[in-house]
Amino acid sequence: MKKVYSLTLNEINSLVDDIRRDFQEGVIILQGDLAAGKTTFVKKIAKKLGYSEDVTSPTFSLQQCYTDKLFHYDIYNHGLEHFIALGMLEELEKPGLHFIEWGSDELVDILTSAGIQTMTIKIKKISDNAREYIICTH
Structure with missing residues (x-):
């Protein structure tokens, strides 16, 4: 299944709500260029789940x-x-x-072959305040 959303940063909560409703457990692969909004998306999910501490990218x-x-x-x-x-x-x-930020299609293949529920979110920067989110469940 594939869905496409074009949202401003203020509208991202609608996408977060949809994902929380439809995908409550498993692995979400986040793909996109630097500064596309991968960590921002995780921050929004964490906040929705009641997590109030700082959410940062685990780059290192x-x-x-x-x-x-x-x-x-x-x-x-x-x-x-x-x-x-x-x-x-x-x-x-x-x-x-x-x-998982920067997960590849190879990782998706490994996870799905292991029976792990997997979703891919490709994030594309449209403008400083808007992104396109392409959601695929595997």
Whole structure:
């Protein structure tokens, strides 16, 4: 299934609500250029789930755990092979929502073949205040 949203940053909560309703557990792969809004999207989800602490990209730490059901990964600096070598795929089996910034189609294939519910969100910057979100469930 594929859906496309064109939203301003003020309208993103409608997308967050749709995803929370339709995808309550599994891995969400976030793809997009630098500054496209990947971490901003995770911040909005975390806020919707009642998490009030600061949400930052785990660019250098690889993983952030915000609650026992909300996880955030960034594989930009280390790559998929390093992520797998560290045994991080096992982390993705934990109940909850797992957001992976810079996840590839290869990772999607690995997750779906393992039976892990997976969604891809491709984020494209339209303007300083608007983004296009292409949502695909696998």
